[in-house]
Amino acid sequence: MELIDSDDSTASVFLHVLNTVNDVGSIRVNNVIGTDIGGDVTGLIQCRERLGGADSNLDMTVSGSVLGNLDVSYGAILGLDAVGSLGTSGTPITITTLKKIESIVADEIHAAIETDADVFVQYIETLGVASDGDFMGSLLTKNLTCDGCGAEPAGIVVAGDLLADLTFLVGVFEDITVAGEMTGTLDVAEDLSRFNTISIGGDLTGNVAFGGEVGGTFVIEGDVDSSIAIEMASLPATGVIIVGADLNGDIVMTDTAGLEGFITIGSSPLATTDPWGGDVVVGAYTIGKYYTNPIAQLGGGAVGIVPDWGFHSGDCFPEGSSVCEASSFPDDSTVIISHYGPIDDTVYDDLPIERKPLAGGSWTDITSDFEFSFDAGSPRDLLIDPTTGAWDPGYHYRVTHEEGDLQIPADVLVGESNVDVDAYVYTFCIVP
Numbered sequence: 001m002e003l004i005d006s007d008d009s010t011a012s013v014f015l016h017v018l019n020t021v022n023d024v025g026s027i028r029v030n031n032v033i034g035t036d037i038g039g040d041v042t043g044l045i046q047c048r049e050r051l052g053g054a055d056s057n058l059d060m061t062v063s064g065s066v067l068g069n070l071d072v073s074y075g076a077i078l079g080l081d082a083v084g085s086l087g088t089s090g091t092p093i094t095i096t097t098l099k100k101i102e103s104i105v106a107d108e109i110h111a112a113i114e115t116d117a118d119v120f121v122q123y124i125e126t127l128g129v130a131s132d133g134d135f136m137g138s139l140l141t142k143n144l145t146c147d148g149c150g151a152e153p154a155g156i157v158v159a160g161d162l163l164a165d166l167t168f169l170v171g172v173f174e175d176i177t178v179a180g181e182m183t184g185t186l187d188v189a190e191d192l193s194r195f196n197t198i199s200i201g202g203d204l205t206g207n208v209a210f211g212g213e214v215g216g217t218f219v220i221e222g223d224v225d226s227s228i229a230i231e232m233a234s235l236p237a238t239g240v241i242i243v244g245a246d247l248n249g250d251i252v253m254t255d256t257a258g259l260e261g262f263i264t265i266g267s268s269p270l271a272t273t274d275p276w277g278g279d280v281v282v283g284a285y286t287i288g289k290y291y292t293n294p295i296a297q298l299g300g301g302a303v304g305i306v307p308d309w310g311f312h313s314g315d316c317f318p319e320g321s322s323v324c325e326a327s328s329f330p331d332d333s334t335v336i337i338s339h340y341g342p343i344d345d346t347v348y349d350d351l352p353i354e355r356k357p358l359a360g361g362s363w364t365d366i367t368s369d370f371e372f373s374f375d376a377g378s379p380r381d382l383l384i385d386p387t388t389g390a391w392d393p394g395y396h397y398r399v400t401h402e403e404g405d406l407q408i409p410a411d412v413l414v415g416e417s418n419v420d421v422d423a424y425v426y427t428f429c430i431v432p
Contacts, residue, residue, distance in 0.1 A: 040064035133159025145173040234258035244268030244414035256283035257299035267306040267413040304341030326393035342379035
């Protein structure tokens with residue numbers, strides 16, 4: 001069948017039922033609803049303008065591939081389901097719609113997809129059954145979101161690599177899940193919602209830019225390439241960026257004190273022994289491994305290497321290896337060991353606490369005289385308070401963390417299990 005065409009009809013032509021076994025050429029009518037094409041669509045699919053201005057929509061299933069352009073300039077794509085591909089790598093297609101895209105599903109996508117600037121995309125998926133499942137081309141829309149879709153799927157799911165450049169004129173309010181690499185760019189004018197996740201199963205080699213905050217979780221299981229940057233205004237307390245392997249590129253927060261959430265590096269088996277190679281920029285400050293900037297200066301969050309979480313000496317109380325005057329250190333003080341990332345406060349062992357006289361002698365275990373807790377408002381901080389004992393002057397104090405006493409929670413890591421924090425020793429002394 002070469003052509004289905006409403007031609008110059010003044011009536012609205014609806015293609016409600018079309019069941020074919022073979023290929024179809026071009027379709028040019030007002031509405032394409034409920035079609036089932038057994039082969040490919042090789043020509044243009046066009047939903048023409050209706051008299052009176054009612055929507056001209058498309059909802060179709062194709063057992064083969066869609067090889068021609070889609071022009072839905074007077075309505076919405078309610079559903080486009082292709083067992084094969086949309087376009088080919090050599091001949092990509094264009095998909096244009098005035099209103100929303102509720103669902104596009106195909107084995108792979110080679111298309112430039114664009115909606116009107118005031119509408120949204122609800123769901124795009126590549127299946128990767130008979131192909132690599134890549135998404136190549138581009139997407140331009142206002143939001144990735146769901147408007148009362150209930151149990152219907154929402155988001156973007158790519159079975160292969162994400163090669164397309166994605167542009168959202170406002171924000172991302174549904175999940176984006178990519179099984180492979182992301183080589184295309186991601187440009188979001190405002191935010192990643194605090195309730196959603198972007199997950200990249202491989203390397204990130206395309207630039208990422210958010211005009212607002214990354215309020216949700218952004219996971220890159222592989223490397224962040226040295227040629228790219230992940231930019232945002234801020235990472236709020238709800239935000240987490242997980243670089244599973246190596247951070248070779250940069251992560252940039254333009255706001256002063258814009259790091260309120262957590263960035264973790266190196267939790268994947270793919271990570272090298274020195275996974276933090278790029279810069280993390282927070283406002284005017286550029287930080288690297290074992291940075292000493294006070295956390296308050298950066299915004300209250302932290303950047304840590306897994307499993308070498310360690311303690312941020314300057315944010316501890318007292319500062320690690322410091323000499324404290326008894327006059328400014330009451331014996332019932334709370335000692336705070338502040339780490340380079342959050343600690344799981346549900347699974348931990350007490351850390352051995354020892355002391356020895358400043359004048360010399362041996363270390364004595366005093367762990368039982370103290371209790372350990374965590375500050376709910378600051379999951380980086382381990383608190384140590386006297387119970388039956390006290391921080392007496394005239395002593396060196398040593399708190400020894402043995403591997404496994406504390407754990408990094410799985411929700412800031414690649415994978416589903418906690419990871420033991422590497423061993424460390426925290427010391428200070430109190431002089432009379």
